[in-house]
Amino acid sequence: MLLIKNIKKLVQVEEVPRIRVAGKEMANLSVLENAWVLIKNGLIAGFGRMDESGEEYRTMASNGNIEHVDAGGGLVFPSFCDSHTHLVYSGSREIEYIDKIRGLSYEEIARRGGGILNSAKLLQQTSEDELYNQSLQRAWEIIMMGTGAVEIKSGYGLTPEDEIKMLRVIRRLKETTPLIIRSSFLGAHALPAEYKGRRKEYVDLVVNRMIPMVAGENLADYIDVFCDRGFFSVEDTERILEAGNKYGLRGKLHANELDYSGGIQAGVKFKALSVDHLEFTGQKEIDALLSSDTMPTLLPGAAFFLGMDYPPARKMIEAGLPVALASDYNPGSSPSGNMKFIMSLGCIKLRMVPEEVINAVSVNGAYAMGVEKIAGSVAKGKKANLFITKPVPGYEFIPYAYGSNLIDKVILNGKKVDFN
Ligand code: NIG
Ligand code: FE
Numbered sequence: 001m002l003l004i005k006n007i008k009k010l011v012q013v014e015e016v017p018r019i020r021v022a023g024k025e026m027a028n029l030s031v032l033e034n035a036w037v038l039i040k041n042g043l044i045a046g047f048g049r050m051d052e053s054g055e056e057y058r059t060m061a062s063n064g065n066i067e068h069v070d071a072g073g074g075l076v077f078p079s080f081c082d083s084h085t086h087l088v089y090s091g092s093r094e095i096e097y098i099d100k101i102r103g104l105s106y107e108e109i110a111r112r113g114g115g116i117l118n119s120a121k122l123l124q125q126t127s128e129d130e131l132y133n134q135s136l137q138r139a140w141e142i143i144m145m146g147t148g149a150v151e152i153k154s155g156y157g158l159t160p161e162d163e164i165k166m167l168r169v170i171r172r173l174k175e176t177t178p179l180i181i182r183s184s185f186l187g188a189h190a191l192p193a194e195y196k197g198r199r200k201e202y203v204d205l206v207v208n209r210m211i212p213m214v215a216g217e218n219l220a221d222y223i224d225v226f227c228d229r230g231f232f233s234v235e236d237t238e239r240i241l242e243a244g245n246k247y248g249l250r251g252k253l254h255a256n257e258l259d260y261s262g263g264i265q266a267g268v269k270f271k272a273l274s275v276d277h278l279e280f281t282g283q284k285e286i287d288a289l290l291s292s293d294t295m296p297t298l299l300p301g302a303a304f305f306l307g308m309d310y311p312p313a314r315k316m317i318e319a320g321l322p323v324a325l326a327s328d329y330n331p332g333s334s335p336s337g338n339m340k341f342i343m344s345l346g347c348i349k350l351r352m353v354p355e356e357v358i359n360a361v362s363v364n365g366a367y368a369m370g371v372e373k374i375a376g377s378v379a380k381g382k383k384a385n386l387f388i389t390k391p392v393p394g395y396e397f398i399p400y401a402y403g404s405n406l407i408d409k410v411i412l413n414g415k416k417v418d419f420n
Contacts, residue, residue, distance in 0.1 A: 005070060006071050163214070
Protein backbone atom coordinates (compact mmCIF):
# COMPACT_ATOMS: atom_id res chain seq x y z
CA MET A 1 0.00 0.00 0.00
CA LEU A 2 1.13 3.49 -0.79
CA LEU A 3 -0.09 6.82 0.53
CA ILE A 4 0.66 10.00 -1.41
CA LYS A 5 0.25 12.97 0.89
CA ASN A 6 0.67 16.76 0.85
CA ILE A 7 -0.68 17.06 -2.68
CA LYS A 8 -1.28 20.71 -3.48
CA LYS A 9 -3.92 19.82 -6.09
CA LEU A 10 -5.20 16.41 -7.07
CA VAL A 11 -6.21 16.94 -10.68
CA GLN A 12 -9.00 15.16 -12.60
CA VAL A 13 -10.56 13.40 -9.61
CA GLU A 14 -13.86 11.66 -10.24
CA GLU A 15 -16.38 10.23 -7.78
CA VAL A 16 -18.32 8.77 -10.69
CA PRO A 17 -16.02 8.16 -13.68
CA ARG A 18 -17.23 9.59 -16.97
CA ILE A 19 -16.55 7.80 -20.21
CA ARG A 20 -15.77 11.00 -22.10
CA VAL A 21 -16.17 14.78 -21.83
CA ALA A 22 -17.72 16.89 -24.61
CA GLY A 23 -18.47 20.49 -25.57
CA LYS A 24 -18.73 23.07 -22.77
CA GLU A 25 -18.07 20.36 -20.16
CA MET A 26 -14.50 20.20 -21.43
CA ALA A 27 -13.75 23.50 -19.72
CA ASN A 28 -14.61 22.00 -16.31
CA LEU A 29 -12.03 20.15 -14.30
CA SER A 30 -12.53 18.59 -10.93
CA VAL A 31 -9.65 19.30 -8.55
CA LEU A 32 -9.18 18.45 -4.87
CA GLU A 33 -6.97 20.88 -2.94
CA ASN A 34 -4.50 19.80 -0.25
CA ALA A 35 -5.16 16.14 -0.84
CA TRP A 36 -4.01 12.56 -0.29
CA VAL A 37 -4.42 9.41 -2.40
CA LEU A 38 -4.28 5.83 -1.16
CA ILE A 39 -3.13 3.05 -3.48
CA LYS A 40 -3.81 -0.64 -2.84
CA ASN A 41 -2.86 -3.57 -5.08
CA GLY A 42 -1.90 -1.22 -7.89
CA LEU A 43 -5.30 0.49 -7.87
CA ILE A 44 -6.60 3.77 -6.50
CA ALA A 45 -8.31 2.87 -3.24
CA GLY A 46 -9.32 6.31 -1.98
CA PHE A 47 -8.59 10.01 -1.82
CA GLY A 48 -9.52 12.95 0.32
CA ARG A 49 -8.47 16.32 1.73
CA MET A 50 -5.67 16.37 4.31
CA ASP A 51 -7.43 18.92 6.55
CA GLU A 52 -10.84 17.26 6.45
CA SER A 53 -9.58 13.80 7.10
CA GLY A 54 -10.49 12.44 10.48
CA GLU A 55 -9.80 9.26 12.35
CA GLU A 56 -9.68 7.11 9.22
CA TYR A 57 -6.83 9.12 7.70
CA ARG A 58 -4.87 9.27 10.98
CA THR A 59 -5.07 5.50 11.41
CA MET A 60 -3.95 5.02 7.83
CA ALA A 61 -1.14 7.57 8.12
CA SER A 62 0.24 5.90 11.25
CA ASN A 63 0.00 2.37 9.82
CA GLY A 64 3.60 1.12 9.53
CA ASN A 65 2.71 -1.13 6.59
CA ILE A 66 1.86 1.78 4.34
CA GLU A 67 4.67 3.38 2.38
CA HIS A 68 4.43 7.17 2.27
CA VAL A 69 5.25 9.40 -0.66
CA ASP A 70 5.38 13.09 0.16
CA ALA A 71 4.21 15.10 -2.86
CA GLY A 72 5.81 18.11 -1.16
CA GLY A 73 3.30 20.59 -2.50
CA GLY A 74 3.42 19.24 -6.05
CA LEU A 75 0.32 18.43 -8.10
CA VAL A 76 -0.85 14.91 -8.89
CA PHE A 77 -2.27 14.11 -12.33
CA PRO A 78 -3.57 10.90 -13.87
CA SER A 79 -0.89 9.68 -16.30
CA PHE A 80 -1.32 10.85 -19.88
CA CYS A 81 -3.27 8.55 -22.20
CA ASP A 82 -1.57 8.95 -25.58
CA SER A 83 -4.09 7.34 -27.93
CA HIS A 84 -2.18 7.65 -31.23
CA THR A 85 1.50 6.80 -31.75
CA HIS A 86 3.79 4.95 -34.13
CA LEU A 87 6.60 4.56 -31.61
CA VAL A 88 7.76 1.20 -32.96
CA TYR A 89 10.00 2.19 -35.87
CA SER A 90 13.56 1.77 -37.02
CA GLY A 91 16.13 4.55 -37.17
CA SER A 92 15.08 8.14 -37.79
CA ARG A 93 14.42 10.58 -40.66
CA GLU A 94 16.28 13.79 -39.87
CA ILE A 95 17.53 13.95 -43.47
CA GLU A 96 13.94 14.50 -44.66
CA TYR A 97 13.57 17.04 -41.91
CA ILE A 98 16.29 19.03 -43.65
CA ASP A 99 14.50 18.58 -47.01
CA LYS A 100 11.41 20.01 -45.34
CA ILE A 101 13.33 22.97 -43.97
CA ARG A 102 14.54 23.62 -47.51
CA GLY A 103 10.96 23.71 -48.76
CA LEU A 104 9.75 20.24 -49.77
CA SER A 105 6.29 19.27 -48.54
CA TYR A 106 5.39 16.05 -46.71
CA GLU A 107 3.52 14.83 -49.82
CA GLU A 108 6.42 15.67 -52.17
CA ILE A 109 8.80 13.69 -49.97
CA ALA A 110 6.37 10.76 -49.95
CA ARG A 111 6.02 10.87 -53.77
CA ARG A 112 9.80 10.62 -54.13
CA GLY A 113 9.73 7.34 -52.21
CA GLY A 114 10.76 8.97 -48.95
CA GLY A 115 8.51 9.31 -45.95
CA ILE A 116 6.73 6.20 -44.73
CA LEU A 117 8.38 4.05 -47.44
CA ASN A 118 11.78 5.17 -46.23
CA SER A 119 10.98 3.96 -42.70
CA ALA A 120 9.52 0.75 -44.15
CA LYS A 121 12.74 -0.05 -46.01
CA LEU A 122 14.75 0.43 -42.83
CA LEU A 123 12.34 -1.58 -40.71
CA GLN A 124 12.34 -4.49 -43.15
CA GLN A 125 16.13 -4.72 -42.70
CA THR A 126 15.92 -4.58 -38.91
CA SER A 127 15.64 -7.72 -36.78
CA GLU A 128 12.77 -8.11 -34.35
CA ASP A 129 15.16 -7.90 -31.37
CA GLU A 130 16.81 -4.74 -32.63
CA LEU A 131 13.41 -3.16 -33.34
CA TYR A 132 12.30 -4.08 -29.83
CA ASN A 133 15.42 -2.52 -28.28
CA GLN A 134 14.99 0.75 -30.17
CA SER A 135 11.28 0.90 -29.33
CA LEU A 136 11.85 0.03 -25.68
CA GLN A 137 13.98 3.14 -25.30
CA ARG A 138 11.13 5.25 -26.65
CA ALA A 139 8.67 3.54 -24.33
CA TRP A 140 10.83 4.48 -21.31
CA GLU A 141 11.28 7.97 -22.67
CA ILE A 142 7.50 8.56 -22.67
CA ILE A 143 7.10 6.93 -19.25
CA MET A 144 9.49 9.49 -17.82
CA MET A 145 7.47 12.25 -19.49
CA GLY A 146 4.27 11.17 -17.75
CA THR A 147 2.56 8.80 -20.16
CA GLY A 148 0.89 5.78 -18.58
CA ALA A 149 -1.19 4.41 -21.46
CA VAL A 150 -0.27 4.39 -25.11
CA GLU A 151 -1.68 3.13 -28.39
CA ILE A 152 0.96 1.95 -30.87
CA LYS A 153 0.42 1.21 -34.56
CA SER A 154 2.06 -1.05 -37.08
CA GLY A 155 2.37 0.37 -40.60
CA TYR A 156 6.10 0.53 -41.32
CA GLY A 157 6.24 -3.13 -42.32
CA LEU A 158 3.96 -3.12 -45.37
CA THR A 159 4.55 -6.84 -46.00
CA PRO A 160 2.72 -9.57 -44.06
CA GLU A 161 5.92 -10.67 -42.29
CA ASP A 162 7.11 -7.20 -41.40
CA GLU A 163 3.70 -6.03 -40.17
CA ILE A 164 3.59 -9.11 -37.94
CA LYS A 165 7.13 -8.33 -36.75
CA MET A 166 6.05 -4.85 -35.66
CA LEU A 167 2.97 -6.15 -33.89
CA ARG A 168 5.01 -8.77 -32.05
CA VAL A 169 7.32 -6.02 -30.86
CA ILE A 170 4.30 -4.11 -29.57
CA ARG A 171 3.16 -7.24 -27.75
CA ARG A 172 6.61 -7.60 -26.20
CA LEU A 173 6.44 -3.99 -24.99
CA LYS A 174 3.07 -4.83 -23.42
CA GLU A 175 4.68 -7.69 -21.55
CA THR A 176 7.86 -5.92 -20.45
CA THR A 177 6.91 -2.34 -19.58
CA PRO A 178 4.52 -0.98 -16.97
CA LEU A 179 2.56 0.90 -19.66
CA ILE A 180 -1.03 0.08 -20.60
CA ILE A 181 -0.65 -0.62 -24.33
CA ARG A 182 -3.20 -1.05 -27.12
CA SER A 183 -2.14 -1.93 -30.64
CA SER A 184 -3.55 -1.05 -34.05
CA PHE A 185 -2.89 -2.81 -37.33
CA LEU A 186 -2.09 -0.18 -39.98
CA GLY A 187 -1.21 -2.27 -43.04
CA ALA A 188 -2.73 0.47 -45.22
CA HIS A 189 -0.33 3.20 -44.15
CA ALA A 190 1.31 3.72 -47.56
CA LEU A 191 1.39 1.90 -50.88
CA PRO A 192 4.63 -0.12 -51.15
CA ALA A 193 6.73 0.86 -54.22
CA GLU A 194 6.29 -2.55 -55.82
CA TYR A 195 2.49 -2.04 -55.84
CA LYS A 196 2.69 1.30 -57.66
CA GLY A 197 -0.39 1.58 -59.92
CA ARG A 198 -1.89 -1.53 -58.28
CA ARG A 199 -3.47 -0.12 -55.15
CA LYS A 200 -6.44 -2.44 -55.29
CA GLU A 201 -4.11 -5.44 -55.23
CA TYR A 202 -2.36 -4.13 -52.13
CA VAL A 203 -5.72 -3.59 -50.43
CA ASP A 204 -6.57 -7.19 -51.41
CA LEU A 205 -3.38 -8.30 -49.66
CA VAL A 206 -4.33 -6.33 -46.52
CA VAL A 207 -7.88 -7.71 -46.52
CA ASN A 208 -7.28 -11.31 -47.56
CA ARG A 209 -3.92 -12.08 -46.04
CA MET A 210 -2.77 -9.60 -43.45
CA ILE A 211 -5.97 -9.10 -41.45
CA PRO A 212 -6.56 -12.87 -40.99
CA MET A 213 -2.90 -13.35 -39.98
CA VAL A 214 -2.97 -10.49 -37.49
CA ALA A 215 -6.29 -11.59 -36.01
CA GLY A 216 -5.15 -15.24 -35.97
CA GLU A 217 -2.27 -14.36 -33.66
CA ASN A 218 -4.45 -11.92 -31.72
CA LEU A 219 -1.89 -9.20 -32.33
CA ALA A 220 -4.11 -6.13 -32.69
CA ASP A 221 -6.88 -4.40 -30.79
CA TYR A 222 -7.84 -1.97 -33.56
CA ILE A 223 -7.56 -1.39 -37.28
CA ASP A 224 -6.29 1.78 -38.91
CA VAL A 225 -6.09 3.15 -42.48
CA PHE A 226 -4.40 6.33 -43.73
CA CYS A 227 -7.49 7.62 -45.55
CA ASP A 228 -6.21 10.71 -47.33
CA ARG A 229 -5.29 12.30 -50.63
CA GLY A 230 -2.42 10.40 -52.24
CA PHE A 231 -2.72 7.47 -49.80
CA PHE A 232 -5.91 5.35 -49.47
CA SER A 233 -9.40 6.20 -50.74
CA VAL A 234 -12.72 6.03 -48.92
CA GLU A 235 -13.52 2.88 -50.88
CA ASP A 236 -10.26 1.21 -49.79
CA THR A 237 -10.88 2.36 -46.24
CA GLU A 238 -14.40 0.96 -46.11
CA ARG A 239 -13.25 -2.40 -47.46
CA ILE A 240 -10.53 -2.61 -44.84
CA LEU A 241 -12.78 -1.48 -41.99
CA GLU A 242 -15.41 -4.01 -42.99
CA ALA A 243 -12.87 -6.82 -43.14
CA GLY A 244 -11.34 -5.77 -39.79
CA ASN A 245 -14.73 -5.45 -38.11
CA LYS A 246 -15.46 -9.10 -39.00
CA TYR A 247 -12.53 -10.07 -36.81
CA GLY A 248 -13.60 -7.76 -34.01
CA LEU A 249 -11.07 -5.05 -34.89
CA ARG A 250 -12.72 -1.65 -34.47
CA GLY A 251 -11.52 1.28 -36.55
CA LYS A 252 -9.17 4.04 -35.45
CA LEU A 253 -8.50 6.06 -38.59
CA HIS A 254 -6.01 8.56 -39.95
CA ALA A 255 -8.38 10.98 -41.66
CA ASN A 256 -8.55 14.45 -43.21
CA GLU A 257 -4.93 15.42 -42.58
CA LEU A 258 -4.22 16.47 -46.15
CA ASP A 259 -7.69 17.10 -47.57
CA TYR A 260 -11.45 16.71 -47.06
CA SER A 261 -10.88 13.02 -47.71
CA GLY A 262 -14.22 11.59 -46.59
CA GLY A 263 -12.30 9.64 -43.94
CA ILE A 264 -14.25 11.17 -41.07
CA GLN A 265 -17.58 10.10 -42.57
CA ALA A 266 -16.20 6.62 -43.34
CA GLY A 267 -15.08 6.29 -39.73
CA VAL A 268 -18.46 7.36 -38.41
CA LYS A 269 -20.26 4.99 -40.80
CA PHE A 270 -18.23 2.06 -39.48
CA LYS A 271 -18.53 3.17 -35.83
CA ALA A 272 -14.79 3.76 -35.49
CA LEU A 273 -13.55 4.37 -31.95
CA SER A 274 -11.67 7.44 -33.13
CA VAL A 275 -10.80 9.46 -36.23
CA ASP A 276 -7.48 11.23 -35.96
CA HIS A 277 -5.67 14.30 -37.39
CA LEU A 278 -8.74 16.19 -38.79
CA GLU A 279 -6.94 19.28 -40.06
CA PHE A 280 -9.58 19.42 -42.83
CA THR A 281 -12.81 19.46 -40.85
CA GLY A 282 -15.84 21.49 -41.96
CA GLN A 283 -19.46 21.63 -40.88
CA LYS A 284 -20.37 18.37 -42.68
CA GLU A 285 -17.65 16.49 -40.84
CA ILE A 286 -18.67 18.05 -37.52
CA ASP A 287 -22.30 17.05 -38.12
CA ALA A 288 -21.27 13.48 -38.90
CA LEU A 289 -19.21 13.31 -35.69
CA LEU A 290 -22.04 14.77 -33.61
CA SER A 291 -24.24 11.82 -34.56
CA SER A 292 -21.62 9.29 -33.43
CA ASP A 293 -19.64 7.78 -30.54
CA THR A 294 -16.40 8.32 -32.47
CA MET A 295 -13.76 10.39 -30.65
CA PRO A 296 -12.26 13.22 -32.74
CA THR A 297 -8.55 13.08 -31.94
CA LEU A 298 -6.24 15.95 -32.79
CA LEU A 299 -2.47 15.60 -33.24
CA PRO A 300 -1.09 19.13 -33.13
CA GLY A 301 2.51 17.86 -32.96
CA ALA A 302 2.24 16.78 -36.61
CA ALA A 303 0.84 20.11 -37.88
CA PHE A 304 3.52 21.88 -35.82
CA PHE A 305 6.40 19.78 -37.15
CA LEU A 306 5.19 19.90 -40.77
CA GLY A 307 4.29 23.59 -40.62
CA MET A 308 0.73 22.89 -41.71
CA ASP A 309 -2.66 24.31 -40.73
CA TYR A 310 -4.16 23.21 -37.45
CA PRO A 311 -7.55 21.52 -37.03
CA PRO A 312 -10.48 23.72 -35.94
CA ALA A 313 -10.56 22.58 -32.32
CA ARG A 314 -12.59 25.54 -31.03
CA LYS A 315 -15.27 25.06 -33.66
CA MET A 316 -15.50 21.39 -32.77
CA ILE A 317 -15.78 21.98 -29.02
CA GLU A 318 -18.26 24.81 -29.48
CA ALA A 319 -20.39 22.51 -31.65
CA GLY A 320 -20.57 20.17 -28.64
CA LEU A 321 -17.99 17.58 -29.67
CA PRO A 322 -15.44 15.93 -27.38
CA VAL A 323 -11.79 16.27 -28.40
CA ALA A 324 -8.80 14.07 -27.50
CA LEU A 325 -5.18 15.10 -28.02
CA ALA A 326 -2.39 12.66 -28.83
CA SER A 327 1.29 12.88 -29.79
CA ASP A 328 1.41 10.89 -33.08
CA TYR A 329 4.99 10.00 -32.03
CA ASN A 330 6.55 8.88 -35.34
CA PRO A 331 9.78 9.49 -37.29
CA GLY A 332 8.27 11.50 -40.15
CA SER A 333 5.71 13.98 -38.93
CA SER A 334 6.05 14.14 -35.15
CA PRO A 335 9.27 12.78 -33.69
CA SER A 336 8.26 13.39 -30.09
CA GLY A 337 6.06 11.64 -27.57
CA ASN A 338 6.05 14.55 -25.17
CA MET A 339 2.42 14.90 -24.11
CA LYS A 340 3.13 17.94 -21.97
CA PHE A 341 4.29 19.76 -25.10
CA ILE A 342 1.15 18.52 -26.89
CA MET A 343 -0.86 20.20 -24.12
CA SER A 344 1.03 23.45 -24.80
CA LEU A 345 0.31 23.18 -28.53
CA GLY A 346 -3.34 22.54 -27.65
CA CYS A 347 -3.41 25.83 -25.76
CA ILE A 348 -1.21 27.93 -28.04
CA LYS A 349 -2.19 26.66 -31.48
CA LEU A 350 -5.65 25.13 -30.99
CA ARG A 351 -6.76 27.82 -28.53
CA MET A 352 -7.99 25.31 -26.00
CA VAL A 353 -7.92 26.41 -22.36
CA PRO A 354 -5.83 24.41 -19.84
CA GLU A 355 -8.89 22.59 -18.46
CA GLU A 356 -9.82 21.49 -21.99
CA VAL A 357 -6.36 20.19 -22.81
CA ILE A 358 -6.19 18.28 -19.53
CA ASN A 359 -9.52 16.59 -20.30
CA ALA A 360 -8.24 15.89 -23.82
CA VAL A 361 -5.10 14.04 -22.66
CA SER A 362 -6.77 12.15 -19.81
CA VAL A 363 -10.45 11.10 -19.91
CA ASN A 364 -10.87 11.61 -23.67
CA GLY A 365 -7.48 10.10 -24.52
CA ALA A 366 -8.42 7.02 -22.50
CA TYR A 367 -11.73 6.72 -24.37
CA ALA A 368 -9.97 7.09 -27.74
CA MET A 369 -7.93 3.97 -27.00
CA GLY A 370 -10.64 2.02 -25.18
CA VAL A 371 -9.13 2.14 -21.68
CA GLU A 372 -11.54 4.58 -20.02
CA LYS A 373 -12.56 1.99 -17.43
CA ILE A 374 -9.02 1.60 -16.10
CA ALA A 375 -7.23 4.89 -16.84
CA GLY A 376 -7.67 8.58 -17.59
CA SER A 377 -8.68 9.93 -14.18
CA VAL A 378 -8.15 9.59 -10.46
CA ALA A 379 -11.11 7.42 -9.53
CA LYS A 380 -11.54 4.52 -7.11
CA GLY A 381 -10.83 1.19 -8.76
CA LYS A 382 -8.87 2.65 -11.67
CA LYS A 383 -5.21 1.76 -12.10
CA ALA A 384 -2.88 3.87 -9.98
CA ASN A 385 -1.09 5.46 -12.95
CA LEU A 386 -0.18 8.95 -11.81
CA PHE A 387 2.55 11.54 -11.93
CA ILE A 388 3.61 14.01 -9.29
CA THR A 389 4.87 17.41 -10.41
CA LYS A 390 7.52 19.64 -8.91
CA PRO A 391 6.00 22.44 -6.81
CA VAL A 392 4.16 24.71 -9.28
CA PRO A 393 1.55 27.45 -8.81
CA GLY A 394 -1.33 25.48 -10.38
CA TYR A 395 -2.29 23.15 -13.20
CA GLU A 396 -2.35 26.04 -15.72
CA PHE A 397 1.42 26.28 -15.24
CA ILE A 398 1.94 22.86 -16.85
CA PRO A 399 1.03 23.79 -20.47
CA TYR A 400 2.29 27.36 -19.93
CA ALA A 401 5.88 26.44 -19.03
CA TYR A 402 6.19 24.60 -22.33
CA GLY A 403 9.90 23.86 -22.18
CA SER A 404 10.32 22.87 -18.55
CA ASN A 405 10.42 19.34 -17.27
CA LEU A 406 8.05 19.55 -14.33
CA ILE A 407 7.60 15.88 -13.59
CA ASP A 408 9.07 14.85 -10.26
CA LYS A 409 7.81 11.27 -9.76
CA VAL A 410 5.96 8.72 -11.84
CA ILE A 411 3.78 5.99 -10.36
CA LEU A 412 2.58 3.16 -12.58
CA ASN A 413 0.49 0.22 -11.35
CA GLY A 414 0.84 1.70 -7.89
CA LYS A 415 4.65 1.48 -7.93
CA LYS A 416 7.18 4.27 -8.02
CA VAL A 417 9.11 4.21 -11.29
CA ASP A 418 12.83 4.51 -10.85
CA PHE A 419 14.16 7.24 -13.15
CA ASN A 420 17.78 6.09 -13.16
O1 NIG B 1 0.28 10.10 -38.45
N1 NIG B 1 -0.23 10.41 -41.47
C1 NIG B 1 0.25 9.29 -41.58
N2 NIG B 1 1.12 8.68 -40.79
C2 NIG B 1 1.92 9.31 -39.85
C3 NIG B 1 3.20 9.74 -40.43
C4 NIG B 1 4.11 8.64 -40.57
C5 NIG B 1 5.43 9.00 -41.17
O2 NIG B 1 5.61 10.02 -41.87
O3 NIG B 1 6.31 8.18 -40.93
C6 NIG B 1 1.19 10.43 -39.17
O4 NIG B 1 1.48 11.60 -39.34
FE1 FE C 1 -0.28 8.88 -37.16
